Amino acid sequence: MNINNLLIPLSILLLFSFPFSSFSEKCNPQDKKVLLQIKKDLNNPYHLASWDPNTDCCDWYVVDCDIKTNRISSLHVFQANISGQIPASVGNLPYLENLEFHHVTNLTGTIPETITKLKYLKYLTLSFNNLSGPVPSFLSKIKTLTYLDISFNAFTGSIPPSLSELPNIVDLHLDRNQLTGTIPYSFGKFIAKTPHLYLSHNQLTGEVPKSLGDMNFGTLDFSRNKLVGDISFLFGTNKSLQTADFSRNLFEFDLSLVKVPKSLENFDVNHNKIFGNIPVDMTKLSLQFLNVSYNRLCGEIPVGGRLQNFEATDYFHNRCLCGVPLPACK
Ligand SMILES: *[C@@H]1O[C@H](CO)[C@@H](O)[C@H](O)[C@H]1NC(C)=O
Numbered sequence: 653m654n655i656n657n658l659l660i661p662l663s664i665l666l667l668f669s670f671p672f673s674s675f676s677e678k679c680n681p682q683d684k685k686v687l688l689q690i691k692k693d694l695n696n697p698y699h700l701a702s703w704d705p706n707t708d709c710c711d712w713y714v715v716d717c718d719i720k721t722n723r724i725s726s727l728h729v730f731q732a733n734i735s736g737q738i739p740a741s742v743g744n745l746p747y748l749e750n751l752e753f754h755h756v757t758n759l760t761g762t763i764p765e766t767i768t769k770l771k772y773l774k775y776l777t778l779s780f781n782n783l784s785g786p787v788p789s790f791l792s793k794i795k796t797l798t799y800l801d802i803s804f805n806a807f808t809g810s811i812p813p814s815l816s817e818l819p820n821i822v823d824l825h826l827d828r829n830q831l832t833g834t835i836p837y838s839f840g841k842f843i844a845k846t847p848h849l850y851l852s853h854n855q856l857t858g859e860v861p862k863s864l865g866d867m868n869f870g871t872l873d874f875s876r877n878k879l880v881g882d883i884s885f886l887f888g889t890n891k892s893l894q895t896a897d898f899s900r901n902l903f904e905f906d907l908s909l910v911k912v913p914k915s916l917e918n919f920d921v922n923h924n925k926i927f928g929n930i931p932v933d934m935t936k937l938s939l940q941f942l943n944v945s946y947n948r949l950c951g952e953i954p955v956g957g958r959l960q961n962f963e964a965t966d967y968f969h970n971r972c973l974c975g976v977p978l979p980a981c982k
Pocket residue numbers: 733
């Protein structure tokens with residue numbers, strides 16, 4: 653058999669298959685270049701082994717391409733064994749909507765300012781790493797952000813007041829860092845409606861600014877700080893507060909005077925210096941969680957609603973609180 657008889661169909665096959673495979677590559681060449689730079693900047697980690705220059709970057713691990721434009725819209729690195737810093741090159745993926753580095757062992761350093769170039773960024777998750785330094789105020793320049801999570805890191809310094817200027821922010825997680833100073837006055841001037849604010853497990857001090865009473869928050873989590881004073885102004889019949897966690901601070905106010913919002917579902921104020929009685933209106937709430945232990949409350953626990961469904965330990969260690977589930981009042 654003549655060898656040419658075999659080679660001719662083979663070459664035709666190659667001729668057709670090669671242009672076809674490159675034609676089918678969806679990946680934007682500029683994005684691919686940037687991703688390979690990011691991989692290099694992260695010291696070619698095993699986690700990004702699928703990032704092979706000879707394959708379509710839309711098929712690579714931990715990235716997504718937009719269905720219409722094929723531009724990289726998401727980079728989500730999580731539970732990875734990577735040592736290094738967040739590469740400044742992430743700022744060169746102009747269509748990124750979601751950027752995530754979550755639970756990356758030995759991800760250190762600060763947040764690169766280049767991320768302010770990302771004009772479509774909605775979700776920024778940099779949680780559970782070892783990032784440090786101050787929380788950069790330039791984050792407030794990313795006007796598209798709806799979700800910002802830098803929790804579980806080692807950030808220090810005070811909270812940048814400018815974060816309240818993020819017009820679309822819904823969830824702001826600054827919890828589990830080493831932040832100091834007071835809650836900014838500007839946090840009573842969020843442009844966004846009903847934000848969820850998480851500031852727990854830091855070293856925040858001072859009083860909560862009265863301006864926060866003008867806002868309508870969905871969540872306020874201030875637990876495990878060193879905050880002081882009266883926060884009764886954060887409540888109100890017309891608010892839509894669902895979760896209020898003020899536990900383990902030094903708050904001191906009369907709970908009897910608090911107008912509880914009907915929306916309240918989770919109420920944790922354990923370990924403070926709160927006095928007075930539990931308001932009767934609390935029997936009208938659909939409470940999922942309550943803990944008022946370790947305060948200075950007094951009087952009978954109002955009967956009704958969910959209040960008798962909680963454990964005695966949700967009420968214990970108060971001055972003279974009594975009635976079910978605690979022992980009867982004398
Ligand atoms: C993480 O990477 C380092 C360095 O490449 C390696 O020595 C170590 O075994 C890896 N750890 C895990 C849990 O994969």
